[in-house]
Amino acid sequence: MKIGIIGLPQVGKTTLFNLLTEAGAATGFGSKDKANVGVANVPDERIDYLSSVFQPRKTTYAQIEFIDIAGFGAGSNGRDTREFLSALQNVDAVVQVVRAFDSDVVPHALGEVDVMRDVDLLQSELVLTDLALLETRLERLNNGRVKVKENKLELALLEKCRAHLEAEEPLTQVEFTQDEAAALRQYTFYTAIPMVLSVNLDEEQLAAGTQGRQAELAAWAAARGMPVIPICGKLEEEIITLAPEERAPFLADLGLEETGIARLARTVYRHLGLISYFTVGQDEVRAWTIAAGTNARQAAGKIHSDIERGFIRAEVVGYEDFKEAGSMNRAKEKGLCRLEGKEYIVRDGDIISFRFNV
Ligand SMILES: Nc1nc2c(ncn2[C@@H]2O[C@H](COP(=O)(O)OP(=O)(O)OP(=O)(O)O)[C@@H](O)[C@H]2O)c(=O)[nH]1
Ligand SMILES: [Mg+2]
Structure with a gap:
C-alpha cells in the first residue's frame, strides 16, 4: 500500500x-x-x-x-x-x-x-x-x-x-x-x-x-x-x-x-476497508493486507499467483480462537480450525494455511 x-x-x-x-x-x-x-x-x-x-x-x-x-x-x-x-x-x-x-x-x-x-x-x-x-x-x-x-x-x-x-x-x-x-x-x-x-x-x-x-x-x-x-x-x-x-x-x-x-x-x-490475515510457522510469521470481502482464493494470490491458481483449501483459525487455545495443536483438538473453500470470505485476523497444487 x-x-x-x-x-x-x-x-x-x-x-x-x-x-x-x-x-x-x-x-x-x-x-x-x-x-x-x-x-x-x-x-x-x-x-x-x-x-x-x-x-x-x-x-x-x-x-x-x-x-x-x-x-x-x-x-x-x-x-x-x-x-x-x-x-x-x-x-x-x-x-x-x-x-x-x-x-x-x-x-x-x-x-x-x-x-x-x-x-x-x-x-x-x-x-x-x-x-x-x-x-x-x-x-x-x-x-x-x-x-x-x-x-x-x-x-x-x-x-x-x-x-x-x-x-x-x-x-x-x-x-x-x-x-x-x-x-x-x-x-x-x-x-x-x-x-x-x-x-x-x-x-x-x-x-x-x-x-x-x-x-x-x-x-x-x-x-x-x-x-x-x-x-x-x-x-x-x-x-x-x-x-x-x-x-x-x-x-x-x-x-x-x-x-x-x-x-x-x-x-x-x-x-479504505482493509483487513489483515496472517500466515504463521517456524520460518515466518507474517501479516497480509487485503480488501474486506476478498475470498480465500484471491487472498492466496497475495502470497503467490501459484497458490491462487492451484488453490485447494484454506485451513483457517481465527486469531482470538487461536489465542484462547494457545497453540495450533490445541486449536485443532478443540475443533477451532476450519477447512474453507475458495469462496470463503476472509475475516480480519484469520490465521490461514493454504493447501494447493502446483
Ligand atoms: N512548533 C512546532 N513546529 C513544528 C511542528 N511540526 C513541525 N514543526 C517545524 O516546522 C518546520 C517545518 O516542518 P516540516 O516537517 O519540514 O514541514 P513540511 O510541511 O515538510 O515543509 P515543506 O516540505 O517545506 O513544505 C520544521 O522546522 C519543524 O521542526 C509542531 O508541531 N510544532
Ligand atoms: Mg517537507
Missing part, C-alpha cells in the same frame, strides 16, 4: 513522514526539491503475539509506503500543483497535514495560522486540477471524428464528474456504477483519492484537546467523508528517538495511547 503526504508548505509533512517511517529526512525550508519515500511497518499486537508463540526466523508486519512531496497550494498556480501532484500517481490514499500549531520560528506561508482557510485552499486546488484534466480529455473526445460507444459512455461519465467538481464536491463522495468506476481508473483524478486529515497540534493545543476550531474542521471533514487524526508532530518526533519499549509513558503523558503510525494505519485501514 502506498500513501502520499500532502499539504501547504511548512505544515509538518516531513515531520510526519519521519515519525511514520523513522527515516530521519531533513525537515525545514529548503528540503524541497524531491519527494521523500520511505516504508513503515504497521504495528499489530496480534503479530507480536504470534511471533512470541512461533518464534519464527522472520517476522513481517504489513507495510505502508509513504511519499512526502513538497508543499504546494500557497500562491502556486495550477501548473505547479500538477507538477507536485504527479508524485502521487498510484497512491492508495493521501494524508493531508493541516497546520494548527503556531510558531514564531516557523512562519506560516500565508501569514496567520488558519486551518479552515488551508483545507479550503488545498481542496480547491485539487478540484481545479481535476477539472483541468477533465476539460482536456473532454476536448479530445469532442474533437474526435468517430464517436464510438465507449466514447459516449466516457463523455457522459466526464460530464457527471464535472457537475460534481463544479459544485466543489470531491469525487470520493460521488456514487459510481461498477462500469463507471472501472472507466475512471484510467485517470488520476486527485479528488478521487481517499483522504485523511492529520491536524498538527502544538503542545498546548494537544493538552487542551482542541485547536480552537475543532468543531468547524470536524464538520468540514465529515461532509467530505474524511477522517481526522490529531498529531503533535514535533513532540512525537522526539518520542520516536527513544527505544520502542521506552515510548509508552511519554505517549501516555501526551494523552496518546499509541504511536502516530499505529493511529494512522488503523484509520487508513478502516477508511
Whole structure:
C-alpha cells in the first residue's frame, strides 16, 4: 500500500513522514526539491503475539509506503500543483497535514495560522486540477471524428464528474456504477483519492484537546467523508528517538495511547476497508493486507499467483480462537480450525494455511 503526504508548505509533512517511517529526512525550508519515500511497518499486537508463540526466523508486519512531496497550494498556480501532484500517481490514499500549531520560528506561508482557510485552499486546488484534466480529455473526445460507444459512455461519465467538481464536491463522495468506476481508473483524478486529515497540534493545543476550531474542521471533514487524526508532530518526533519499549509513558503523558503510525494505519485501514490475515510457522510469521470481502482464493494470490491458481483449501483459525487455545495443536483438538473453500470470505485476523497444487 502506498500513501502520499500532502499539504501547504511548512505544515509538518516531513515531520510526519519521519515519525511514520523513522527515516530521519531533513525537515525545514529548503528540503524541497524531491519527494521523500520511505516504508513503515504497521504495528499489530496480534503479530507480536504470534511471533512470541512461533518464534519464527522472520517476522513481517504489513507495510505502508509513504511519499512526502513538497508543499504546494500557497500562491502556486495550477501548473505547479500538477507538477507536485504527479508524485502521487498510484497512491492508495493521501494524508493531508493541516497546520494548527503556531510558531514564531516557523512562519506560516500565508501569514496567520488558519486551518479552515488551508483545507479550503488545498481542496480547491485539487478540484481545479481535476477539472483541468477533465476539460482536456473532454476536448479530445469532442474533437474526435468517430464517436464510438465507449466514447459516449466516457463523455457522459466526464460530464457527471464535472457537475460534481463544479459544485466543489470531491469525487470520493460521488456514487459510481461498477462500469463507471472501472472507466475512471484510467485517470488520476486527485479528488478521487481517499483522504485523511492529520491536524498538527502544538503542545498546548494537544493538552487542551482542541485547536480552537475543532468543531468547524470536524464538520468540514465529515461532509467530505474524511477522517481526522490529531498529531503533535514535533513532540512525537522526539518520542520516536527513544527505544520502542521506552515510548509508552511519554505517549501516555501526551494523552496518546499509541504511536502516530499505529493511529494512522488503523484509520487508513478502516477508511479504505482493509483487513489483515496472517500466515504463521517456524520460518515466518507474517501479516497480509487485503480488501474486506476478498475470498480465500484471491487472498492466496497475495502470497503467490501459484497458490491462487492451484488453490485447494484454506485451513483457517481465527486469531482470538487461536489465542484462547494457545497453540495450533490445541486449536485443532478443540475443533477451532476450519477447512474453507475458495469462496470463503476472509475475516480480519484469520490465521490461514493454504493447501494447493502446483
Ligand atoms: N512548533 C512546532 N513546529 C513544528 C511542528 N511540526 C513541525 N514543526 C517545524 O516546522 C518546520 C517545518 O516542518 P516540516 O516537517 O519540514 O514541514 P513540511 O510541511 O515538510 O515543509 P515543506 O516540505 O517545506 O513544505 C520544521 O522546522 C519543524 O521542526 C509542531 O508541531 N510544532
Ligand atoms: Mg517537507
